[in-house]
Amino acid sequence: MQINAKNVQNITLLAIESSCDDTAASIICNAKIVSNVIANQDIHQQYGGVVPELASRAHQKNIVPVVDMALKQANVSLDAIDGIAYTQGPGLLGSLLVGSSFAKGLALALNKPLVAVNHLEAHVLSLLIDSPDTPFPYLCLLVSGGHTEIVKVNSPSSMEILGRTIDDAAGEAFDKVAKILGLPYPGGPLIDSNAKNGDPHCFSFPSGKVPNLDFSFSGFKTAVLYFIKDAVKKDATFVEQNLSNICASVQQNIITYLLSKLKQAALQTKIKHIAIAGGVSANLGLRTEFLKMAKDQSWTTYIPKLEYCTDNAAMIAMAAHFKFLDHNMASLGDGSFASFDR
Numbered sequence: 001m002q003i004n005a006k007n008v009q010n011i012t013l014l015a016i017e018s019s020c021d022d023t024a025a026s027i028i029c030n031a032k033i034v035s036n037v038i039a040n041q042d043i044h045q046q047y048g049g050v051v052p053e054l055a056s057r058a059h060q061k062n063i064v065p066v067v068d069m070a071l072k073q074a075n076v077s078l079d080a081i082d083g084i085a086y087t088q089g090p091g092l093l094g095s096l097l098v099g100s101s102f103a104k105g106l107a108l109a110l111n112k113p114l115v116a117v118n119h120l121e122a123h124v125l126s127l128l129i130d131s132p133d134t135p136f137p138y139l140c141l142l143v144s145g146g147h148t149e150i151v152k153v154n155s156p157s158s159m160e161i162l163g164r165t166i167d168d169a170a171g172e173a174f175d176k177v178a179k180i181l182g183l184p185y186p187g188g189p190l191i192d193s194n195a196k197n198g199d200p201h202c203f204s205f206p207s208g209k210v211p212n213l214d215f216s217f218s219g220f221k222t223a224v225l226y227f228i229k230d231a232v233k234k235d236a237t238f239v240e241q242n243l244s245n246i247c248a249s250v251q252q253n254i255i256t257y258l259l260s261k262l263k264q265a266a267l268q269t270k271i272k273h274i275a276i277a278g279g280v281s282a283n284l285g286l287r288t289e290f291l292k293m294a295k296d297q298s299w300t301t302y303i304p305k306l307e308y309c310t311d312n313a314a315m316i317a318m319a320a321h322f323k324f325l326d327h328n329m330a331s332l333g334d335g336s337f338a339s340f341d342r
């Protein structure tokens with residue numbers, strides 16, 4: 001099936017994302033993103049991870065100015081909005097409640113339809129923002145802080161999970177290794193930047209051994225932990241002296257593992273339109289190696305812009321656009337919070 005996002009006219013939606021620690025709002029007009037505003041929450045850095053209660057309080061503080069700015073940047077008034085979309089889940093309950101309550105309040109006050117969006121489906125559809133002609137089905141390696149999945153996308157409303165992590169997510173592996181190395185949260189981007197000057201083959205670590213298209217990262221993380229502990233026992237300055245090489249090697253290990261499973265999925269399904277999405281798809285090493293593999297395998301690739309990789313409301317707006325077209329609206333009384341299981 002080919003759904004051509006750019007042929008669809010005259011729908012303007014406001015989308016709100018608040019699943020974790022970013023408060024975001026976006027306006028989409030006729031399937032084009034016209035504003036994309038995000039307020040990050042630096043407060044979590046000092047705790048080495050997201051503190052749910054602090055995240056929901058920060059969402060409460062940020063949501064009005066973020067929505068206001070998204071409307072202003074798009075030069076759109078609330079009257080001109082045809083519907084209000086929000087992230088239904090998965091995510092932190094308190095964080096989701098802020099975005100969903102705000103969206104429902106606004107929908108009630110303005111008497112506009114409401115669209116509930118699954119955060120993971122939005123990641124998987126994020127590439128359609130800039131590649132509206134992407135043919136279905138495509139495969140998407142979805143790699144974020146909470147999820148690692150290979151998804152077969154049959155259409156914007158029909159997706160199948162072909163494989164998923166049985167423990168940690170790829171982003172979690174990046175963040176946990178970064179913590180072991182004494183880097184602040186979120187460590188993924190810092191591993192990425194340190195890896196640029198390192199030798200990716202300096203150190204090697206075992207990859208998770210799970211069958212089929214599933215992933216496992218917990219053994220890898222533990223192996224890195226004990227490797228660092230032993231090395232630091234012998235030389236207290238080991239991490240300091242070898243930071244770039246450790247980061248490059250850790251990153252290489254994660255990338256090779258992710259891409260080997262993605263290649264297996266492409267061979268099994270015979271699909272050659274392949275995408276990456278989610279926070280970890282911002283990783284420069286992954287983007288580069290993915291393109292290399294694509295050349296070898298004759299894949300057509302789809303990689304979202306950096307701003308659409310990590311959590312954002314533009315992808316919620318894109319996913320909401322398709323649901324709005326399908327008349328797939330939420331009700332004000334819907335108090336459920338989605339999971340990706342189907």
Ligand SMILES: Nc1ncnc2c1ncn2[C@@H]1O[C@H](COP(=O)(O)OP(=O)(O)O)[C@@H](O)[C@H]1O
Nearest residue numbers: 020144145146171188192279280282283310311
């Ligand atoms: N350049 C990068 N390299 C590796 N990991 C990254 C990079 N940028 C972001 N990440 C990771 O992406 C994850 C966040 O993904 P995101 O989709 O924004 O959030 P969530 O997991 O809440 O959906 C974090 O684990 C973060 O470390």
Ligand SMILES: [Mg+2]
Nearest residue numbers: 144279310311
């Ligand atoms: Mg995300």
